[in-house]
Amino acid sequence: MPYSTAVDCYDYPQYWDLSFRDETPTECDFFEAAFERFGDGPIRRVLDLGCGGGRNVVEMAARGFEMVGLDNNEASLKYLRKRLDRRSLDAEVMMADMAQFDVEEPLDAALCTFNTFRHLVSEKEALLHLRSVVAALRPGGLYILGFHIIPLNADPECHERWTAQHGKTKVTTTLKVVRFSRQERREVLRFNLHIRKGDEVLRLKTEYPYRLYTGEEFRSLLRKVPELQIREVYDFWYDIEDPVPFDHxxxxxxxxxxxxx
Incomplete structure (x- = not known):
């Protein structure tokens, strides 16, 4: 029987990761290409921040990288450990807040894509995060950070829907902006996941707050972390040969x- 529930979708990483699984090979190909193009020396030890169920951790570990997956959701990390065990892969799994964390060994690179950074809804949290990344990276290390910039003339109305399937499991994800405040620099996104597994149907609903950034607001934030410099900017097509201007x-x-x- 179908049923609905308002939950934290991150507590269901098997469905959340499936919703984005088609992006994984493209993202990881881009990571490798960026490491090759911009890396200062070999890149082996890589941290995935807000890794969730670990789709990129697992893929990059399978490609031979020494991966560290960090998240603050125990259900997601438990799922990641099972995925690693199932594929006989090794990776370090950390339960920590991405706003402020420490790693024991220096990193060659860090990753944070698909708006995870925007979960840090205050400037204090964002600065703590960037300074934690700086402290964790070795000199010359890379940080690949992907998120939506919201220009001043952006339409606050947004509604998206997409479907992903693996075996008999089909997930349809609907995203909608339910609150938008330029003054508060915050929007609230509602995610509805419709999951069908054979005759079983599950509907999940969650609302998450996200911080808003214009291009200039992000530049202003980076100026407060002078240890980090922009090497290049791309869009969500992840084409290493096609950088985009960082403009309005x-x-x-x-x-x-x-x-x-």
Whole structure:
């Protein structure tokens, strides 16, 4: 029987990760290409921030990288550990807040894509996060950070829907902006996941707050972390040969940042 519930969708990583699984090979191909193009020396040890169920952790570990997955959701990390065990892969799994964290060994690179950064809804949290990344990276290390820039003339109305399927499990995800405040620099996104597994149907609903950034607001934030420099900017097509200008028209942004040596 179908039923609905308002929950934290991150507590259901098997469905959340399935919703985005088609992006994984493209993202990871881009990560490798960026490491090759912008890396200062070999890149082996890589941190995935807000890793969720670990779709990128698992894929990059399978490609031979020494991965660290960090998240603050135990259900997601438990699922990640099972995925690693199932594929006989090794990775470090950390339960920590991405706003402020420490790692024992220096990192060659860090990753944070698909708006995870915007979960940090205050400037204090965002600054703590960037400074934690700086502290964790070795000199010359890379930080690939992807999120939506919201230009001043952006339409606050947004409604998207997409479907992903694996085996007998089909997930239809609907995203809608339910609250938008430029003054507060915050929007609330509602995610509805409709999951069908054979005759079983499950509907999940969650609302998450996200911080708003214009291009200039992000530039202003970066100026407070001078250890990081922008090497290049891309969009969500992840084409390493096609960088985009960091101007007032940018919306889907993937920043390749580097810690100064």
């Amino acid at each position: 028209e940018i919306s889907d942004a993937v920043f390749v940042l580097q810690k100064k040596a």
